[in-house]
Amino acid sequence: MSHSHLSARERCKILLLSQYGLNQTEIARRLGRHRSTISREFKRNQSPCWSYYTDHYAQAQADKRRQKARHRRRLDHGALVDFVMRKLRAFWPPEAIAGRLIVRYPNDRSMRISAEQIYAWIAADARGGGTLYQHLRRRHKKRGRRTPRPSLRARRDPRLDIGQRPDIVEERGRFGDWEGDTVLGIGRAAIATHVERCSGYVVAFKQPNRESMPLAQATVAAFSGFPSDLRRTMTYDNGTEFSAFEHIERGSGFRVFFARPHAPWQRGCNENANGLLRQFFPKGRSLDAISQEELDSTVELLNHRPRKRLGYRTPHEVLTQNRCVAIGT
DSSP: OOOSOOOHHHHHHHHHHHHTTOOHHHHHHHHTOOHHHHHHHHHHHOOTTOSSOOHHHHHHHHHHHHHTOHHHHHHTOHHHHHHHHHHHHTTOOHHHHHHHHHHHOTTOTTSOOOHHHHHHHHHHHHHTTOOGGGGSSSOOSSOOOSSOOOOOSOOOTTOOBGGGSOHHHHTTOSSOEEEEEEEEOBSSOEEEEEEETTTOOEEEEEESSOOHHHHHHHHHHHTTTSOGGGOSEEEEOSOGGGTTHHHHHHHHOOEEEEOOTTOGGGGHHHHHHHHHHHTTSOTTSBSTTOOHHHHHHHHHHHHTSOBGGGTTBOHHHHHHHTTTOOOOO
16 A cells, blocks of 8 residues: 555545545545545545535645645744754653653643654754764664665575474484584684584584575585485574575585574574584684684584483484494594
8 A cells, every 4th residue: 555645636536436426445445545544535635615525625735734744833843842952962862752742741732743753853954964863872864764674685485484394303303404503703704513403413614704605505515425314404593694595405405494583492403512612612712713624623522522412422423323324533
């Protein structure tokens, strides 16, 4: 539905449709408007001299109101402008100013202004070289767009949600189901980590940045030596670095799923492994200078460390002995 003002052409259509006996709901449907828009049009622009709606009178009323825009009257209201400016300079946010006016002047309708109009004043002041914007929490001269931007993340249609993942993955009833994430530090470099859910076996490699396609290509290469039955599913979080997941699916045979936003427990194995890696690569450390050899040594140490949940066997033992395959050393 459109949220713009009704045009003269639309008002002419309203007149014709109403003369045909159509009700307001049907008129709204034919104009592609909400029925409340048509209802409000009849209430505000109905001539007191006639019992029926006329488009010429309605358009004249609308033009008259537009020439007397509310914000222009507000700028002439000295007490209101003074209150708003004083509170802005006291670092009050526009929402608080608008709300406080209602509390301070409950019976004075002239002391009203919306937060949006205060933002408009600030923007106009900035365009004229003013400094009111510096009193906002985010000191931007230009206000950001108020309509949501489309997501920048690549999405498959439909994307496979973790709820679509086979139940056997949650039960850890087989080998070959993995969870993936990235470990970050100071600088641009990142460590891509992958953990096999049943054994806790870790596969990790360093990336110079978080670009999605290089990471996907490196993932395919890292798993190229694994047998196909160890490449069943991969569950990632919603980071943009995994937006090239379709390349991973084509190149490795994994079926990729995504955990829900802000739900790290849905990838608990991976979160735990990342915590173990943090012992060697703490958050305050730059990952740029870390070599792949250093990372490989750390991953080998983790894969050969006994785990309580595995009956104090190592991830390497569980994955290789139970399946009679050789992976790593």
